[in-house]
Amino acid sequence: MGSQCTKLTPCCLDSQFKAAVVEVPSVGNEEKSEVNDLPTFREFTFEQLKNATSGFAVENIVSEHGEKAPNVVYKGKLENQRRIAVKRFNRMAWPDARQFLEEARSVGQLRNNRLVNLLGCCCEGDERLLVAEFMPNETLAKHLFHCKAYFPSMDKDSGYNFGETQPIKWAMRLRVVLHLAEALEYCTSKGRALYHDLNAYRILFDEDGNPKLSSFGLMKNSRDGKSYSTNLAFTPPEYLRTGRVTPESVIYSFGTLLLDHLSGKHIPPSHALDLIRDRNLQMLTDSCLEGQFSNDDGTELVRLASRCLQYELRERPSLKFLVAALTPLQKETDVPSHILMGIPHSASSSPLSPFGEACSRKDLTAIHEILDNVGYKDDQGVANELSFQMWTDEMQETLNTKKKGDASFKQKDFRVAIECYTQFIDVGTMVSPTVFARRSLSYLMSDMPQEGLSDAMQAQVISPVWHVASYLQAVALATLGMENEAHAALKEGTNLEAKKNADSGQK
DSSP, rough: OOEEEEOOOOOOOOOOOOOOOOOOTTTTTOOOSSTTTOBBEEEEOHHHHHHHHHTOOGGGEEEEOSSSSSSEEEEOOOTOOOOEEEEEEETOOOOOOHHHHHHHHHHTOOOOOTTOEEEEEEEEETEEEEEEEEOTOOHHHHHHOOOOOEGGGGTTTOEEEEOOOOOOOOHHHHHHHHHHHHHHHHHHHTTOOOOOOGGGGGGEEOOOEEEEEEEGGGGGSSSSSOOOHHHHHHOOOHHHHHHHHHHHHHHHHHHHHHHHHHHHSSSOHHHHHHHHHTTGGGTOGGGGGGTTTEEEHHHHHHHHHHHOOOGGGGGGHHHHHHHHGGGGGGGOTOOHHHHHHHOOOOOOOOOOHHHHHHHHTOHHHHHHHHHHHTTGGTTTOOOOOOOOOOOOOHHHHHHHHHHHHHHHHHHOOHHHHHHHHHHHHHHOOOOOHHHHHHHHHHHTTTOOOOHHHHHHHHHHHHSSSSSHHHHHHHHHHHTTHHHHHHHHHHHHHEEEEEHHHHHHOOO
């Protein structure tokens, strides 16, 4: 193995709205693929994705980037509770609808545990959207390049918290580059050898801390398919000559990622190669890795990076070669990724609040008492009586209908409560997540869980980070026998409630 060292020694190297109706699925209606019980690729309607992201709410934005093809990525949740990432392109990014659908369908056939798999797309009018698995633990760039980064504490659905991140351990860095090479090799074997703008932002971590390659980069990211990195210092030399991405270009970009892992910084390849030629490897090595790897292992990674960055395409190694070379370098293979990354495991859970406890027990009486006591406090900023400056007879009648519903809800006359809340909702003058929550519980009390689930989901469309909506979804899902989905919804509600309480404590 070689002795442990703190530095690489010199070595010889080779060169506000009215909510739409949410559709609720019947149990078990997804066609599955072979990997991770994923559904097969499908086409979504724009309305479905709008509902999944709570109307493309700002609270659900995960990232915004792109110059030639601007896009925004949102987190969302489908009707069956599957968490997704939705990439919404600028209207001019894909003017050719047929090309977009062909590309999406082709990439959507890929299924591999090393990929963030593409689940579907939407192509309606000028809208172009891609749907992929949701990765809750951020990008490699955030973990590798930032000493302070947005870090998801206990996998909070509500967003990311500032927190100290420990430097990625050497064993985990080796695991990341191997998994990346395996992902690219799989794609190549399936006829998708080109990956556009491969970089540390394209690698994401799932709930267990495992690294995965985004499938978004497998699609051409501009109307002509020629867009690459906007930073010419990291662009393959042949792209500067021809304006085309080749399979060898992907190898070059892989080499830059090897350097990223070794240095913990985004060093321009030309500068890194100068350091290698001058035997100045101390400047190339991340000081955070001191004592974590042997001289032989470090030297091998530098050698592989150097080969990937060769100017001549034919001198760069194949992905098969890279997988074979990286496999024997792996360390601590029996240690789960979430431990190496210092990420709380997905199986961990926060303590349940009284509301969460009541929902976990499906104690509808206790839930009713909590909702009745809370009243309409959570409607602030959405819709409430104080927001109306003038009252017409129709508005006053609508308000009276809601008040009658509230009185019936308090008296546990849930049939009348449903009728009154339905009249209030159908008028559409005011939008209230609390009304949907109260009607949801009224449905659950009336042994109508499917309707209760629909209302709980609608409440979340109106108020994306409202824990009550997730809790009620958990109860409805459990009543429908969807235990895994119910557990996920309960966990989501717990995290959202914890985030709300933390935010309130900081004010």
